[in-house]
Amino acid sequence: xxxxxxxxxxxxxxxxxxxxxxxxxxxxxxxxxxNEAHWGTPxxxxxxxPPSGCVPWQQGGPRSxxxxxxxxxxxxxxxxxxxxxxxxxxxxxxxxxxxVETFESAEVFLESGSLDNTGCLxxxxxxxxxxxxxxxxxxTDSGTRVPVIILTAHGxxxxxxxxxxxxxxxxxxxxxxxxxxxQAIRSALGAA
Numbered sequence: 001x002x003x004x005x006x007x008x009x010x011x012x013x014x015x016x017x018x019x020x021x022x023x024x025x026x027x028x029x030x031x032x033x034x035n036e037a038h039w040g041t042p043x044x045x046x047x048x049x050p051p052s053g054c055v056p057w058q059q060g061g062p063r064s065x066x067x068x069x070x071x072x073x074x075x076x077x078x079x080x081x082x083x084x085x086x087x088x089x090x091x092x093x094x095x096x097x098x099x100v101e102t103f104e105s106a107e108v109f110l111e112s113g114s115l116d117n118t119g120c121l122x123x124x125x126x127x128x129x130x131x132x133x134x135x136x137x138x139x140t141d142s143g144t145r146v147p148v149i150i151l152t153a154h155g156x157x158x159x160x161x162x163x164x165x166x167x168x169x170x171x172x173x174x175x176x177x178x179x180x181x182x183q184a185i186r187s188a189l190g191a192a
Contacts, residue, residue: 074119075099076185079109079135080151081127085174089122092178098185106135115139118146120188122181123168125152125159133163140167147188151176 076098080086086102093100101118103109107129109121121139125132136148150163153174160171169191170184 075117076120077118078102078122080124106130121148149184
């Protein structure tokens with residue numbers, strides 16, 4: 001660890017934090033992904049801890065990375081209705097050198113015009129409006145060949161099979177481990 005580094009641990013005591021000012025919640029929880037209670041030692045492989053060798057998180061600018069992707073400039077698009085998760089996943093992927101853009105709904109993603117630049121889509125299943133399975137079916141029916149990684153807190157074997165049959169390339173459950181997500185994304189980008 002370098003001189004001047006600050007290390008801290010956050011423990012979820014189960015208190016509902018919905019009454020906190022949104023700006024305070026964003027500053028405190030920006031680098032964290034899960035809201036599940038974890039007791040004991042920190043889980044080093046989770047998205048809420050940086051993968052080994054990554055650059056330190058830096059605040060600033062829009063959530064689209066200005067760096068080129070390791071995969072020919074193609075972007076990873078994240079579609080999830082949870083703002084904290086979008087921000088945290090965006091930070092993780094940008095720290096790994098990937099270009100990232102985030103969207104709060106399937107409809108916003110489709111209206112954005114970003115589909116043509118998307119090399120991999122990370123997609124939540126349960127969202128207001130068009131859900132992730134609906135977006136996946138729409139992309140498949142239109143002949144779009146973008147690799148889709150499903151990331152959900154509501155997964156079961158039946159849903160896993162349904163999404164894979166419709167065309168998803170991977171099905172990961174929240175909370176997801178950072179290295180597992182990065183591996184799935186790199187694999188998807190390499191196959192695209």
